[in-house]
Amino acid sequence: MLFKKTLLVVMCSTVMVACGGGGSSSGDSSTGGGNGNVVVPASDLDKAKQLIDTTKAIISYYDGFEDIADNYKTPVTVINDTALDLSRGTGMVVLLAELALEDAKGQSKSYNAAALEALLEQDAINNDYPIEYDLKNNTLNIQVTAGSVQVTGSTDVAYWDGFKDGISWDWSNSQWWMNKANFIYTNQATVNVNNVVIEAPFVSNQKTYNFKIAKGGVIDITNAAKQKAKFSFTEDSTAQLVYAVSDTMNNQETLPTTAALTLKGLVFESADVKATLSEVSSEAKQARFKNGVETAEQLIPYKLTLKGQVAYLKEVLNLDVTFKLNNDLSKVIDMSAGETSTSFINADLAVKLDGNLKGANAAPTPFSIGITAKRAEYTKGNATVALAVDKNALDIELTATDIDKESPIVSGLIKHKNGAFVQVADVQKFTSADVKVGSTSYGTITKNSSDQYVTKFIDNTITYITP
Numbered sequence: 001m002l003f004k005k006t007l008l009v010v011m012c013s014t015v016m017v018a019c020g021g022g023g024s025s026s027g028d029s030s031t032g033g034g035n036g037n038v039v040v041p042a043s044d045l046d047k048a049k050q051l052i053d054t055t056k057a058i059i060s061y062y063d064g065f066e067d068i069a070d071n072y073k074t075p076v077t078v079i080n081d082t083a084l085d086l087s088r089g090t091g092m093v094v095l096l097a098e099l100a101l102e103d104a105k106g107q108s109k110s111y112n113a114a115a116l117e118a119l120l121e122q123d124a125i126n127n128d129y130p131i132e133y134d135l136k137n138n139t140l141n142i143q144v145t146a147g148s149v150q151v152t153g154s155t156d157v158a159y160w161d162g163f164k165d166g167i168s169w170d171w172s173n174s175q176w177w178m179n180k181a182n183f184i185y186t187n188q189a190t191v192n193v194n195n196v197v198i199e200a201p202f203v204s205n206q207k208t209y210n211f212k213i214a215k216g217g218v219i220d221i222t223n224a225a226k227q228k229a230k231f232s233f234t235e236d237s238t239a240q241l242v243y244a245v246s247d248t249m250n251n252q253e254t255l256p257t258t259a260a261l262t263l264k265g266l267v268f269e270s271a272d273v274k275a276t277l278s279e280v281s282s283e284a285k286q287a288r289f290k291n292g293v294e295t296a297e298q299l300i301p302y303k304l305t306l307k308g309q310v311a312y313l314k315e316v317l318n319l320d321v322t323f324k325l326n327n328d329l330s331k332v333i334d335m336s337a338g339e340t341s342t343s344f345i346n347a348d349l350a351v352k353l354d355g356n357l358k359g360a361n362a363a364p365t366p367f368s369i370g371i372t373a374k375r376a377e378y379t380k381g382n383a384t385v386a387l388a389v390d391k392n393a394l395d396i397e398l399t400a401t402d403i404d405k406e407s408p409i410v411s412g413l414i415k416h417k418n419g420a421f422v423q424v425a426d427v428q429k430f431t432s433a434d435v436k437v438g439s440t441s442y443g444t445i446t447k448n449s450s451d452q453y454v455t456k457f458i459d460n461t462i463t464y465i466t467p
Contacts, residue, residue: 040417040418041418044419044420044437044438044440044442045442045457045458045459047416047418047419047420047437047442048420048435048436048437048442048443048457049442049443049457049461049463050416050418050420051394051414051415051416051418051420051421051422051435052435052443052445052455052463052465053463054392054393054394054416055394055414055465056463056465057389057390057392058387058389058392058394059465059467060360061359061360061361061365061367061389062359062360062389063360063467072312074271074272074312075271075272075273075310075312078227078270078271078272078273079268079270079273079275081223081225081227082221082223082227082228082229082270083229083268083270084187085187085189085221085223085227085229086219086221086229086230086231086268088157088159088187088189089157089189089191089219089221090219090231092132092133092157092191093151093191093193093196093219094198095123095132096116096119096120096140096142096151097142097149097151097196097198097200098200099116099119099120099123100116100119100142100144100149101144101147101149101198101200102250103119104144106146106147107144108144108145108146109143109144110141110142110143110144111141111142111143111144112141113135113138113139113140113141113153113155116135116138116140116142117135117138120132120133120135121178124177124178125174125177125178128171128177129177130160130163130177130180130182130183131160131177131178131180131183132159132160133157133158133159133160133185134157134158134159134160134180134185135155135156135157136155136156136157137154137155137156138153138155138156139153139154139155140152140153140154140155140193141153147199147200147201148197148198148199149197149198149199149200150195150196150197151193151196151197151198151217152193152194152195152196153192153193154190154191154192154193155190155191156188156189156190156191157188157189157190157191158185158186158187158188158189159185159186159187160183160184160185161183161184161185161186161187162183162184163182163183163184164181164182164183164184167182187223187224188223188224189221189222189223189224190221190222191219191220191221192218192219192220192221193217193218193219194217194218194219195216195217195218196213196217196218196219196233197213197214197216197217198211198212198213198214199211199212199213199214200212201249205246205247205248206246206247207242207243207244207245207246208240208241208242208243209240209241209242209243209249210238210239210240211238211239211240211241212236212237212238212239213233213236213237213238214233214236215233215234215235215236215265216233216234217232217233218230218231218232218233219231227270227271228270228271229268229269229270230267230268230269230270231266231267231268232265232266232267232269233265233266234265234266234267235264235265236264236265237262237263237264237265237266238260238261238262239259239260239261239262240258240259240260241256241258241259242256242257242258242259243256243257244257254297255286255297255298255299256284256286256299257285257286258283258284258285258286259282259283259284259299260281260282260283260284261280261281261282262279262280262281263277263279263280263281264277264278264279264280265277265278266280272312272313273310273311273312274310274311274312275308275309275310275311276308276309276310276311277306277307277308278307278308278309279305279306279307279308280305280306280307280308281303281304281305282301282303282304282305283301283302283303284299284300284301284302285299285300285302285329286298286299286300286329287299287300287329287333288332288333289332289333289334289335290332290333290334290335290336291335291336292336295332300325300329301325302324302325302327302329303322303323303324303325304321304322304323304324305321305322305323306319306320306321306322307319307320307321309355314356314364315355315356315357315358315364316355316356316357316364317353317354317355317357318352318353318354318355319352319353320350320351320352320353321349321350321351321352322348322349322350323347323348323349323350324347324348324349325345325346325347326346326347326348326376327345327346339378339404340378341378341379344375344378344404345375346375346376347374347375348372348373348374349371349372349373349374350370350371350372350373351369351370351371352368352369352370352371353367353368353369353370354366354367354368354369355367355368359389365389365390366388366389366390367388367389367390368386368387368388369385369386369387370385370386370387371383371384371385371386372384375403378403378404379401379402379403379404380399380400380401380403381399381400381403382397382398382399382400383397383398383399383400384396384397384398385397385398393416393417394414394415394416395414395415395416395417396412396413396414396415397412397413397415398410398411398412398413399411399412407428409426409428410426410427410428411423411424411425411426411427412424412427418437419437419438420435420436420437420442421435421436421437422434422435422436422445423436430447431446431447432444432445432446432447433445435455435457441458442457442458443455443456443457443458444456450466451466451467452464452465452466453465453466453467
């Protein structure tokens with residue numbers, strides 16, 4: 001690419017280096033981000049100028065994200081200040097549900113606040129570890145039926161954060177682990193739980209374990225700064241673990257042979273920020289890796305999907321990411337010499353970002369970025385990028401060679417729908433390139449000493465682009 005200092009090039013270069021490149025054909029940028037068709041000039045010279053003007057407009061828009069920390073300070077602060085509190089609260093709910101399911105041993109049973117705190121104390125004794133939560137004003141209630149648990153109620157909670165100075169250590173005394181006066185608890189928050197239902201076969205003797213968080217549950221928190229956040233389960237989310245032998249989960253001593261996770265309809269809300277994860281899914285297999293004379297097993301994700309949306313006031317960002325690992329995981333992967341021609345990451349990546357964000361503009365502007373990347377060869381990869389900002393659209397084709405070397409060579413082709421293009425043989429060593437339509441050059445773009453990109457056309461007009 002020509003404009004290495006822009007967000008655009010950073011993204012593309014990252015894709016090329018990390019995944020080795022992608023796709024075999026350019027995306028259709030006319031379908032994303034734009035709100036109308038651009039009139040194609042009649043003359044080829046004007047087509048060449050339109051390519052450069054379009055590139056300048058897109059670069060200018062994305063340069064606006066250099067100040068993204070200031071532009072989006074409010075939503076970033078809201079998320080930073082409340083997401084961890086919400087995560088801690090959710091973790092507490094899941095742990096209590098797990099302890100209740102294990103204690104019930106497949107029977108129907110009810111747990112009030114006192115019974116739940118007793119489970120936390122016993123868990124601390126069993127694991128020689130402090131009680132993780134200091135609960136006050138606790139009205140939490142758990143109902144267990146077979147392999148299903150329902151959590152409702154609320155509690156004020158503080159989380160274990162270390163040992164107090166000057167305490168008398170008595171590791172072997174179970175009562176010492178239950179004495180909260182020995183420990184520091186911080187990050188006070190109020191956690192409200194409404195109809196969170198979890199299905200988990202923690203005590204079943206089997207090979208395949210199926211888990212589910214049912215739709216309809218809500219967890220909300222209010223932290224010490226009186227900031228509020230809510231986490232809603234609007235669809236069923238599931239997970240599955242498959243082992244080689246039948247046993248209870250606690251007694252399984254090997255890695256699962258396969259694992260799958262599908263989270264759907266997760267909604268985070270705080271202040272004016274709403275983040276929806278419509279899908280977070282992954283599939284993993286047990287793989288064997290050889291390093292010298294040793295062979296070890298690992299659970300390797302071979303397929304990942306992430307789809308979601310973040311909305312703040314009138315601005316919206318949609319995200320759609322898929323990753324697929326194409327290596328044969330049934331064979332031993334020899335990593336003794338690192339990546340080699342017979343043992344390298346063979347993968348496909350697709351990323352789509354679109355929505356309405358301000359960028360460098362005064363008002364939210366429709367935009368889209370579509371990236372497809374593929375590495376199927378040890379030393380080579382390809383990528384295509386489709387960009388659109390309002391009515392401005394470009395397609396980019398990238399090829400990376402010598403991926404196995406310290407400094408891969410990346411070549412690029414930037415194209416406009418009108419047929420004009422710029423081709424660069426080596427992005428890192430760019431000095432100049434022709435702006436062409438067909439086989440005819442209508443201008444030359446060069447990089448000057450001020451890191452500006454200067455295009456001089458055959459009619460002696462000049463356009464500057466400053467990354």
